[in-house]
Amino acid sequence: MQVAFDSFALVTVSAASPSGAEGPDRRGRSAARGRLRTRQGTVLDRAIISDPPIIRTGSHASRAIRRAAERAARRRDGVALVRRRDTPGRDRVASSALAAQAAREVATRKVVLELRGVSKRFGSTVAVDGVEMEVREGSLFGVVGPNGAGKTTTLSMITGLLRPDAGTITVGDTDVWRDPEAAKRAIGVLPDRLRLFDRLTGAQLLYYAGVLRGLTPATVRERAGELATAFGLEDALDRLVVDYSAGMAKKVALAAAMIHAPRVLVLDEPFESLDPVSAANVTEILQKYVASGGAVLVSSHSMDLIQRICDHVAIIVAGKVIVAGSVEKVRGDRTLEERFVELAGGRQSAEGMEWLQPSSV
Amino acid sequence: MVATLLRLKLQILANLFRRSRWQKAGIVIGLVVAVAVAALGILGLVLLRGATADDARTPVVLLGALIVLGFVLGPLVFGAGDTLDPRRFSAFGMRPRGLAAGLVLVALVGLPGLVLTAWLFGAVATWSRGPAPTIAAVVAILLTLALCSVGSRVTVGLGALTQSTRRPRVLGLTVGSVLLVVVASLAVVVLGTDWTAGSGRVLPSLARAVAWTPFGAPFALPADVAEGQWLMALVELLSCLAATVLFAWAWFFVVRGLLSSVDRPGRGRSYAGSGWFERLPAAPAGVIAARTLTYWGRDPRYWTSLVVIPVVPVVMDAALAIAGVPSTVLALLPLPVMCLLLGWSVHNDLAADSTAIWLHVSSGTRGRADRWGRLVPVLGIGVPLVLVGSVLTTALAEDWELLPGVLGLSSCLLLTAAGLSSLLSAAFPYPTPRPGDSPFSQPQSTGPAATVVQALSLLAALVLSIPAAAAFIAGITGDWRWHYLALVLGLGVGVLVLIAGVRTGGRVFERRGPEIVGFAQLFD
Numbered sequence: 001m002q003v004a005f006d007s008f009a010l011v012t013v014s015a016a017s018p019s020g021a022e023g024p025d026r027r028g029r030s031a032a033r034g035r036l037r038t039r040q041g042t043v044l045d046r047a048i049i050s051d052p053p054i055i056r057t058g059s060h061a062s063r064a065i066r067r068a069a070e071r072a073a074r075r076r077d078g079v080a081l082v083r084r085r086d087t088p089g090r091d092r093v094a095s096s097a098l099a100a101q102a103a104r105e106v107a108t109r110k111v112v113l114e115l116r117g118v119s120k121r122f123g124s125t126v127a128v129d130g131v132e133m134e135v136r137e138g139s140l141f142g143v144v145g146p147n148g149a150g151k152t153t154t155l156s157m158i159t160g161l162l163r164p165d166a167g168t169i170t171v172g173d174t175d176v177w178r179d180p181e182a183a184k185r186a187i188g189v190l191p192d193r194l195r196l197f198d199r200l201t202g203a204q205l206l207y208y209a210g211v212l213r214g215l216t217p218a219t220v221r222e223r224a225g226e227l228a229t230a231f232g233l234e235d236a237l238d239r240l241v242v243d244y245s246a247g248m249a250k251k252v253a254l255a256a257a258m259i260h261a262p263r264v265l266v267l268d269e270p271f272e273s274l275d276p277v278s279a280a281n282v283t284e285i286l287q288k289y290v291a292s293g294g295a296v297l298v299s300s301h302s303m304d305l306i307q308r309i310c311d312h313v314a315i316i317v318a319g320k321v322i323v324a325g326s327v328e329k330v331r332g333d334r335t336l337e338e339r340f341v342e343l344a345g346g347r348q349s350a351e352g353m354e355w356l357q358p359s360s361v
Numbered sequence: 362m363v364a365t366l367l368r369l370k371l372q373i374l375a376n377l378f379r380r381s382r383w384q385k386a387g388i389v390i391g392l393v394v395a396v397a398v399a400a401l402g403i404l405g406l407v408l409l410r411g412a413t414a415d416d417a418r419t420p421v422v423l424l425g426a427l428i429v430l431g432f433v434l435g436p437l438v439f440g441a442g443d444t445l446d447p448r449r450f451s452a453f454g455m456r457p458r459g460l461a462a463g464l465v466l467v468a469l470v471g472l473p474g475l476v477l478t479a480w481l482f483g484a485v486a487t488w489s490r491g492p493a494p495t496i497a498a499v500v501a502i503l504l505t506l507a508l509c510s511v512g513s514r515v516t517v518g519l520g521a522l523t524q525s526t527r528r529p530r531v532l533g534l535t536v537g538s539v540l541l542v543v544v545a546s547l548a549v550v551v552l553g554t555d556w557t558a559g560s561g562r563v564l565p566s567l568a569r570a571v572a573w574t575p576f577g578a579p580f581a582l583p584a585d586v587a588e589g590q591w592l593m594a595l596v597e598l599l600s601c602l603a604a605t606v607l608f609a610w611a612w613f614f615v616v617r618g619l620l621s622s623v624d625r626p627g628r629g630r631s632y633a634g635s636g637w638f639e640r641l642p643a644a645p646a647g648v649i650a651a652r653t654l655t656y657w658g659r660d661p662r663y664w665t666s667l668v669v670i671p672v673v674p675v676v677m678d679a680a681l682a683i684a685g686v687p688s689t690v691l692a693l694l695p696l697p698v699m700c701l702l703l704g705w706s707v708h709n710d711l712a713a714d715s716t717a718i719w720l721h722v723s724s725g726t727r728g729r730a731d732r733w734g735r736l737v738p739v740l741g742i743g744v745p746l747v748l749v750g751s752v753l754t755t756a757l758a759e760d761w762e763l764l765p766g767v768l769g770l771s772s773c774l775l776l777t778a779a780g781l782s783s784l785l786s787a788a789f790p791y792p793t794p795r796p797g798d799s800p801f802s803q804p805q806s807t808g809p810a811a812t813v814v815q816a817l818s819l820l821a822a823l824v825l826s827i828p829a830a831a832a833f834i835a836g837i838t839g840d841w842r843w844h845y846l847a848l849v850l851g852l853g854v855g856v857l858v859l860i861a862g863v864r865t866g867g868r869v870f871e872r873r874g875p876e877i878v879g880f881a882q883l884f885d
Contacts, residue, residue: 077439102733159723163875180874184725194878195885197652201660207649212724218644223710238632242797256720307608318432339574 060132093140107326109136111262113158118167120153127153129319130167130260135295135312140286142306142327143299145316148345151299152192154316155268158297159189171328185213188257190266202233202252203316205241206259213260227255230285232278246273254282258289265289265296271305283309303337317344341343362455366463370445371471387810392472396839399476403483403744410487416586419568424614425484425580426571428507432477433512447518447619461616465609468510481505490581497586497594501579504601507574518615549857572597577602596655645726649734658740662713662794666706674698675811692757695768696750700771701822703743704778708818712790716881722874728867732783736863743775766833766844773829776855779824780862787870790877793882826851
């Protein structure tokens with residue numbers, strides 16, 4: 001049942017998946033109910049989000065309601081509180097609640113990328129230590145971690161660019177390191193800090209990547225054109241990649257990673273050096289790809305972004321996954337950033353730096 | 362300032378030993394070789410003490426001028442001065458004058474400077490035949506050191522300046538490579554001459570001429586003092602001083618220019634169409650070939666090595682012509698040499714891609730496609746070269762019976778060198794200038810790998826061509842029918858080695874994909 005009010009709607013999602021079977025917490029629900037009553041004089045006990053789960057609501061939902069809804073959402077009961085269609089932007093509560101629901105939906109899907117006990121050491125330093133991860137179809141999976149935590153190392157081992165010391169990595173049903181050829185066909189790769197063949201023009205680079213991936217020239221040209229439009233690269237296609245700005249180079253590399261329509265996209269820092277508009281474009285492209293059943297693994301430093309676009313997240317610290325799961329579960333009652341700083345530790349207070357102020361020297 | 366720069370330089374040198382065992386071994390071998398060469402050079406100079414001033418002058422002036430020239434031009438050609446680029450100090454707000462002076466003083470710290478200084482002091486022994494020549498020799502040495510240090514800085518700085526634009530000056534690089542070849546071949550001539558036999562008449566007069574240049578002047582100075590030619594000595598002193606001052610002045614401006622200029626980002630020009638990609642088949646090997654050809658045109662690292670290929674045989678022939686080798690024999694040389702160098706030119710092709718090679722690895726490109734794709738351009742130039750070149754060679758040698766032999770030998774050299782390159786570039790890549798760097802800049806550490814792989818690939822191609830070469834020589838000296846055996850042997854061995862090289866190279870590429878990416882990351 002979907003309940004919609006003229007101004008807003010608060011919808012709790014009953015447990016369709018086993019993880020939510022325990023139902024809403026008493027306090028969370030009552031808080032939500034109470035707020036609703038004061039506002040609208042209507043009690044909303046429980047509703048099921050329709051499919052597709054889009055609910056139009058008012059833009060003036062009070063902070064109290066949002067907080068109540070958020071709390072309810074944290075009790076693993078999806079709560080959707082969405083702005084009206086005519087108001088631009090999306091409400092955070094809504095997206096988090098919808099993400100909670102999406103996360104539960106995802107949990108039932110097929111695993112397309114699986115890491116078991118993956119380890120890598122460089123000399124005496126252990127870069128990655130027994131990492132376990134599962135990425136399912138239709139999932140946007142975020143990997144976050146402090147600098148040097150082993151994110152890039154992990155992603156490189158998935159994409160076949162770095163040989164793990166131990167552990168298995170499976171894409172679909174293929175072991176990446178037993179049958180690299182088949183596995184690599186299913187993966188689209190955006191590595192971080194590796195060069196491109198940048199003496200080619202953008203168009204040539206996309207064509208090159210496409211043909212290496214076994215596409216026919218006609219297909220490559222068609223897809224390259226569409227990708228260029230989607231990423232806003234049309235005007236740059238005939239210029240050398242070496243003359244691109246960092247953001248444009250990132251976009252052309254992203255386009256090259258997607259050109260063969262892989263099952264899994266492994267993207268290392270895809271949003272780094274992208275402007276907000278480009279980042280929104282990329283996000284939309286990724287969400288569309290995920291909605292059609294693709295799986296995306298992204299690493300990023302932007303917690304806000306990961307919290308906003310991902311349904312699942314893993315926090316890697318010192319080569320170990322210290323927590324993984326749905327974004328809602330991982331972040332608990334805080335933002336992902338707060339949770340991350342708490343888990344990753346190493347937060348230094350800026351004490352004893354009194355000299356750091358503009359001086360005449 | 363100088364103390365800080367000196368500490369920095371010493372730290373950089375000390376860090377050479379904080380590398381892997383093999384690299385350390387390479388450095389030690391390099392040290393031993395350098396010390397041995399220096400010791401031999403000093404021994405020679407000490408022995409020349411017994412010769413008359415006139416006899417000693419010629420070898421000392423010529424060799425000295427070559428060494429100074431090499432020291433000054435070396436950084437431009439080999440790009441050794443990368444570590445203390447003035448631009449790296451731009452953020453510290455140093456005054457250009459102080460920095461310029463400091464870098465000049467530090468320039469001699471290091472193995473080349475040490476060997477040079479030691480060798481120069483050997484020259485004091487040569488001229489220690491009386492107080493005046495000895496003093497002149499010491500003064501000359503100090504002047505030479507100043508000239509070398511300032512001169513090498515200027516070329517390093519100019520290299521950095523030309524490198525700042527994305528498309529380096531074609532002229533400067535070509536001049537650099539031609540100069541290198543000329544200097545190297547002159548060195549061969551000078552070293553190959555029998556000095557005890559009076560050394561003819563050409564070289565002493567050459568030495569007299571070189572003495573007028575600032576590079577030869579400091580070496581002629583003590584000789585002229587010893588002979589009592591004071592006017593000439595004064596001219597040489599002034600020539601050397603003037604050059605040093607001029608270089609110092611230029612160096613100051615180069616440093617100031619480097620500290621105040623910024624790389625221009627530039628919008629870059631537009632390239633319509635897909636170029637080679639349209640003309641070659643849309644298969645992995647095809648696009649890799651198209652990419653290689655595109656890079657040959659756009660990346661100076663490739664075309665500088667290609668430009669040298671026709672220059673080398675010309676210089677070789679010129680040197681041999683001076684030595685009195687008949688022209689019909691000289692006509693036979695260029696084609697095989699060019700074929701060998703062409704096939705050999707791609708022996709480190711993979712390293713030139715730097716980390717961009719990840720695209721081949723992560724897309725699961727077949728090794729064979731990768732190998733063939735890189736060879737297609739080489740063979741595309743090489744096969745016509747062999748065909749046309751063989752006809753030209755036989756025409757110049759005025760003996761048409763040679764044609765099959767020339768065809769066989771040159772195609773054997775081309776194909777074996779290409780096949781070996783195919784295997785070695787996948788199995789043993791060694792550091793090379795990074796994309797966008799000057800083709801003459803060198804990576805911070807090359808270690809022994811570079812030399813070993815270079816020598817091995819050349820030698821192996823030569824050894825594998827011995828049967829064809831033997832048949833060819835038998836054809837020249839004996840029955841002309843041997844030439845047909847040379848053709849059969851040359852083509853047979855060549856094709857076999859080519860196919861074997863591509864196959865094993867391809868397998869190695871597939872197996873070592875991640876290691877190749879790791880290697881590229883290490884040196885990027």
